[in-house]
Amino acid sequence: MSAAGAPLVGILGGYGRVGGVAARVLSAECGYRLRVGGRSADAAWSLARRLGTGAEAAVVDAADRQSLRHFTRGCTAVLDCSGTAFALRGRVRRSVLAAGVHYVGMTDDGGPHAGAGPAAAVLFTGLGGTLAGWLPRLLADGLDTATRFDGWYAGRGAVAPHAAVSGLLSRRRALDVPADTGPSRLPGGDLPAGSPSRRPDGPPGTAREEEADQAGPPGGEAPPAARESRPPWPLPARPAAVHRFLPEELGRQAYLLRLEEARWHEVFPGDATPTVLDRLDRRPPGTLDTRALMAFARELSRARRLDAEKNSPYEMTYGTLDGLTSDGIAVRRSALMHCTNVSGLVGVLASVAVHEAAGGRLPSGTHPAAATLPPRGTADWIVRHLARATVRTTEIPTGATGTPTCSPMAARRPG
Known part of the structure; x- marks a missing residue:
């Protein structure tokens, strides 16, 4: 699949230690188009340039509903490595799911796990x-x-x-x-x-x-x-x-x-x-x-x-x-x-969960990450x-x- 026709995955906190590994794995393994997001435009663009064709950068504040909605637009899945999920008590997950986009969160947000809509949510539980x-x-x-x-x-x-x-x-x-x-x-x-x-x-x-x-x-x-x-x-x-x-x-x-x-x-x-x-x-x-x-x-x-x-x-x-x-x-x-490489291991697990969600292999609802990872x-x-x-x-x-x-x-x- 060409980069132009590949699904788009947005990564909140995409230039951090976990998000950066996940971005590199998803780009190398599956050829996804990536939207690297965070509060620092310089850090986001720096990683996007290293990822090459098919990667873009965006400034986003996960706590701002309008900013998050703009970041999510056009995405097949969003990977949340921002570290704000628990403080926001599931608001990021609910906003992404409401847009019909799959959500993978690298922090258990502590919010209700009831699903909303056809998209799937995956929560990393440690x-x-x-x-x-x-x-x-x-x-x-x-x-x-x-x-x-x-x-x-x-x-x-x-x-x-x-x-x-x-x-x-x-x-x-x-x-x-x-x-x-x-x-x-x-x-x-x-x-x-x-x-x-x-x-x-x-x-x-x-x-x-x-x-x-x-x-x-x-x-x-x-x-x-x-x-x-x-x-x-x-x-x-x-x-x-x-x-x-x-x-x-x-x-x-x-x-x-x-x-x-x-x-x-x-x-x-x-x-x-x-x-x-x-x-x-x-x-x-x-x-x-x-x-x-x-x-x-x-x-x-x-x-x-x-x-x-x-x-x-x-x-x-x-x-x-x-x-x-x-x-x-x-x-x-x-x-x-x-x-x-502890952060690298978490980043690889995150990329696998995103790949499963973006490929439509997960049913709607909220799932623990352990249940979504294909064994071998x-x-x-x-x-x-x-x-x-x-x-x-x-x-x-x-x-x-x-x-x-x-x-x-x-x-x-x-x-």
Whole structure:
């Protein structure tokens, strides 16, 4: 498709770290025409010139309804990386949808999720939660049935306060899994926590896991914690915390895949970040208003920056899934994703969501980003557009020594 005939995608905050990556990916991967928008004309035009033919720049204020309407005109989809979505409580999303344009927001705006009109909306609910919802879909692709999922997430690197909001909201909506209760079981037929029937102001979303290294009694069955999977990397030397909970995105996939068990752990290296999250988790439901949440987001941003000082940033996700192939063979699949460009990873996920929406592959209504990412296509985009990023998958017959059944997807860019 020529640039002149390609769909137009508008990017609010398009010259920022996330928006800039998404713009480059959408231009290189799909040839979209791009409208780079923001309050700085110089920054917008600078990126548009680097993107080349098919890119234009526009000055836009997301808080101004008339300015936003003018920016949206002619677009097939709008990607919102402006960081103002939560402060505006969904007004940007409603304005874009009212114009019949698809909307992808990189901050959970906290507004009502009811759809309006034929267009689709996608909300990014934090990096950890999004990966928790995408990873089991990647592992289940091609399996006849799936039964049990274990997931781990670890990350280090600074985040902006507006980016921290989505992760904090996701934690408040998650299911708390006390460390002494064993695996988080999802009885067959019951809606797990995090399914559409769950109240958004449910219990706090984390519990410190203290028994991860317990061994079973001699001659007896190991305790539930000892049966859990281990990540393929060593847990950080203390100070660090391992929080176990069930993200809403993973709860949805557990229900759709009819999983019997689902577990999720997040590893937080350093002192500062776990301290802020523990204080958040102690807040009773219903006491976290907009002002308090933004205060926590600013604290978390400072804590992440403090824990990341003199250390290289990274994001690492690992999961295992037990299930049956179409031939009835019991297997365990595993996947490991690693990258060093945290903002770049978010930008790639944003571009994938935009591509799905602009291509008409999403139904109308509001969707979490995790549910919109095509399993293997997303992995391909990650390794194609991020230097030193890898996604490796294996499949091993249960109870036997196996070998990888699909070749590792390795970074195709030098670096």
